[in-house]
Amino acid sequence: MKIEISKNTKGLIFDMDGTLADSMPIHFKAWKLTAIENGFEYTEKQFLDTAGMPTLKIVPLINKELGLSLDPVEFSRRKEELFLENIGDLKLIEPVADIVRKYHNILPMSIGTGGKKEIAILTLKMLGFDKYFNIIVSAEDVKNHKPYPDTFLKCAELMNVPPEFCQVFEDGEMGLIAAERAGMIVTDVRPYL
Numbered sequence: 001m002k003i004e005i006s007k008n009t010k011g012l013i014f015d016m017d018g019t020l021a022d023s024m025p026i027h028f029k030a031w032k033l034t035a036i037e038n039g040f041e042y043t044e045k046q047f048l049d050t051a052g053m054p055t056l057k058i059v060p061l062i063n064k065e066l067g068l069s070l071d072p073v074e075f076s077r078r079k080e081e082l083f084l085e086n087i088g089d090l091k092l093i094e095p096v097a098d099i100v101r102k103y104h105n106i107l108p109m110s111i112g113t114g115g116k117k118e119i120a121i122l123t124l125k126m127l128g129f130d131k132y133f134n135i136i137v138s139a140e141d142v143k144n145h146k147p148y149p150d151t152f153l154k155c156a157e158l159m160n161v162p163p164e165f166c167q168v169f170e171d172g173e174m175g176l177i178a179a180e181r182a183g184m185i186v187t188d189v190r191p192y193l
Helices: 024-037 044-049 055-066 072-085 094-103 117-127 150-159 173-181
Strands: 011-014 109-112 166-170 185-188
Touching: 011 094, 011 150, 024 044, 024 072, 055 072, 072 117, 109 150, 150 166, 150 173, 166 173, 173 185
Parallel strands: 011 109, 011 166, 166 185
Antiparallel strands: none
């Protein structure tokens, strides 16, 4: 099954983790290990429910839910460290990668991620896809993260494409909501995986 591009599309926006990069298993492993080091269990449900949100925003939710007092900065640093230890296991998600290859230099493209910019850049380099993207909007670039539309609206602005002509490719609920709120053409990539 092939992912279709809408006839109205003038710009393409890709989420990174779980959409272009098959990195979610590596992130989940890093989350689980960091949680164990901090004396609690992190479930797959918790992971999926917050997919697309930055770790710095997730840790306070965990603190509230489990009555903990984890330091979001320190937890995030350690989680990223464990992710980077396993970054060699990264793979492309081919149905999405095919779109990037096909529309390179035809339509403007950008990455809209809830992760850190340095991790997004490293991920693209590891996948050999850094040559396709010069616009990356990350957690550091917006105040309000997914499910707010700010990440995708910033991508549209930087691509100089009105939001209603941007097609967003996403795998996470938070990101799908954000794309809808931005008034964009929304493509849930999960059925193609």
